[in-house]
Amino acid sequence: MPRCQGVQRRKESTNYRLRVKVPTDLLTHYHPRKEITKSLGTSDYRTACDRARVERVKLDQEFAEVRAKLAAQAHLRTSLTPTEVDRLCALVHHSMIQADEDMRASGMAVDDLWFQRMAAHHEEVEQVYRLALARGDVSVVASALEDWLQGHGIELDPSSQEYRTLAYAFLKSVIRAAEVQAKRHRGEVVDTPPTPAPLPGPAPVQTTAEGELTLSGLFEKWKDENAQRVAPKSLQEFTATIRRFTELHGDLPLSRITKALVRDFKDALLKCPAASHLPIKHRGKSIRELIALAEKDRTLSRLSTRTVNDKWLGFLCAVLSWGTANGYLENNPASNVKATVSKVQDKARVPYSIEDVNFILRFPIFTKGERPRAGGGEAAKWLPLLALFTGARLGELGKLQVGDVRHERDVWYLDLMNTGTKTQGSKRQVPIHPELIRLGFLEYVEARRKAGGDGALFPDRAGKPLDTEAWSKWWGRYARSHGIEDRRKVFHSFRHTVKDGLRDSGVPFDLRSALQGHAVPGVGEGYGQGFALQVLAEAMAKLQYPGLALSHILPVGSKG
Known part of the structure; x- marks a missing residue:
């Protein structure tokens, strides 16, 4: 039978072992080891070859996970240049104004009284921000800034001068956005500015040692052409999709990305917990760690079929389709790969009627x-x-x-x-x-x-x-x-x-979100003090259930 690469007998033993060289790009991580040895636990050569194939698959997965973690660490920013500070602030300013315009363009189904209260709320929020700016109190935007930094893979020491500089500039950007929102609420015409350029990150490894373009390299080329036309939030979702795929399979050359690997990516996503139901401490985990977490905690809601199809697979397909159209691939391996949607959608949870x-x-x-x-x-x-x-x-x-x-x-x-x-x-x-x-x-x-x-x-x-x-x-x-x-x-x-x-x-969307603790990404009310307690109380009092019967419920202390 043909010789199995890397399979050889151990010295002073009849058993075989597998020896695999550490990939060149991972030598620093595995230093001082230059090769990995696995005992195959058998003296039969055919059995050893079978076991070696399994061990090679495991090692390939291990190398892919190490590459993904190293890539994540490489993208984690701990310092910022003045240009990057300006870019971050421009992005949040645009996000708030764009979200406000989208909300108004879709129609605000509120009565005159609510509209007047929203105007008072805009004024109150603006005053809070201005007072904080006058005092140099950046704590008013601390939580929003933390979320914004996490979304861009940046860590800054809150006690550092660098953080202080960014927070102060961030507060000023939020005030400018709040001013625009207030003007629009008075009926003034204020156009949303063009989308700022995304925050530049360190360039990933774009080619293999043989010079073949990898998935991350293709994505960088896609961003060069498309980033200006994509909303910042969507660009973050595109980036997350490519990161998750490379976490699962490694940063593969384009020629090695097959429909089977895309299918495996789909299957893995269907096992992942939904980010909206996930505690913050787990959100930095790799896709394999998230799957293990979901298997351990069955109460965590999984990603829906629609989310997997429309977002994750859709974003991956869009990048690979662009690569195909521009001659980087012969065909799109993500084309027509979809999670099956039943005609009657089987929801994990449904409301009580x-x-x-x-x-x-x-x-x-x-x-x-x-x-x-x-x-x-x-x-x-x-x-x-x-x-x-x-x-x-x-x-x-x-x-x-x-x-x-x-x-x-x-x-x-x-x-x-x-x-x-x-x-x-x-x-x-x-x-x-x-x-x-x-x-x-x-x-x-x-x-x-x-x-x-x-x-x-x-x-x-x-x-x-x-x-x-x-x-x-x-x-x-x-x-x-x-x-x-x-x-x-x-x-x-x-x-x-x-x-x-x-x-x-009839409770407006933003008040419903505030009462139930749903974040409203990009909307200015999410940055600061929120709605006044009296406004929330009036909204809560509106909640009614026609046909609900409560008169029979025993009062406190009754035992029947």
């Missing part, structure tokens, strides 16, 4: 004072009601402290600034709906205050905040045992119900 909610509100926890042990006592009653009238996440509600229920300017609200929030945009104040007050929620809070001070609002048996993951599983079992059989309808379905309810109740 009003019929579902009325059915749930007839469970014994609401009608007979039943308090299952695994349901956390009073949490079994109040968490569903809170979810129905706030749209907050279970992780936010279950970890509330008594002191997080607050009263300010005649508004009772839940302070979710530090309670189980997932992202900076999730930090918010949520006014308590009048129905919750009518049902006795404040009396429950006062009883907890008398019993445990400012401890957990929904304590477990040890007095600590609930284990919300375990509680979510209990809710699923309990709801199914009482008649909610559709496994797509879970506790998180309340959040979708509220989203639909706010929209159907």
Whole structure:
């Protein structure tokens, strides 16, 4: 049989081993090793060859992951030139103005009163920014700047003078954008400026040792021609797509990118958690690390089929199609590679209908004072009601402290600034709906205050905040045992119900987003103090569910 490359007998042994040279571009990483040796654990040559092929595949994957990590480190910026500071600020200024124009161009379905309140809000935000600028207080844009830097792969020490210089310039750019938004709100014509050039990054390795163009090299050529015509956010998504592909397969020469590799990329994406459901600490992980995380935590929502097709595969196909049209490839290996979409879309989670909610509100926890042990006592009653009238996440509600229920300017609200929030945009104040007050929620809070001070609002048996993951599983079992059989309808379905309810109740998009803790990328309201508490309270009070029956629910303290 033909000789297997790299397979040879070990000295003073009958067993075979595999010896593979470390690729030239990775010698520094593996120093002082220049080759990698793997024991094949057999003295049979045919078996050794079979095992060697498997080991070579594993090593190729290892080399690809190392290259991806080195590429990510190479793109991570820790310092900025004055030109780069100007470019970053120009990009955020344009992003805010463009988002504002898109919102107005699509039509703002708000009544006169809301429109007047939005005008007052613009003035208030502008005053806050100007006062901060006068005092040299850059903390007002700190969280927004952090997100902006992360999006561009930049790390800066917040205590450094470099960061201070950037933050001050960033604040001025935000003020200029807020001025434009205010002028447009008064009916003045202010055009959106052309898209600034993207922030330049270090040039990747564009060719192999043999001089063949790689995927990253093709992408650089694509950017040279197309970057000015693509919105900054879309350009970031294109960049992320190429990065993810190279994380999975390495920065391959174009001739080695096959339809099978694109298919494998598609399959990997379908196993990845959605970024919007992912804690910030995990967002820097490689695609293989994200898949492992999703397999370990089954509660994480996966990327939807539509997102995989329209964004990730769509962006990859667009770059490779450009390469084909310009003679860098003979054909596009990503062409027609799509994730299958069923005719009836199988959603991971669907909202509870009003019929579902009325059915749930007839469970014994609401009608007979039943308090299952695994349901956390009073949490079994109040968490569903809170979810129905706030749209907050279970992780936010279950970890509330008594002191997080607050009263300010005649508004009772839940302070979710530090309670189980997932992202900076999730930090918010949520006014308590009048129905919750009518049902006795404040009396429950006062009883907890008398019993445990400012401890957990929904304590477990040890007095600590609930284990919300375990509680979510209990809710699923309990709801199914009482008649909610559709496994797509879970506790998180309340959040979708509220989203639909706010929209159907006529609450504007930006206020719906503020109440539920959704970031609105690029919109000026996301940079700064947000909506006034009274405005949020009035929006929350608008939430109604026609046909909802609540009169039968037992008051606080009743046991049936």
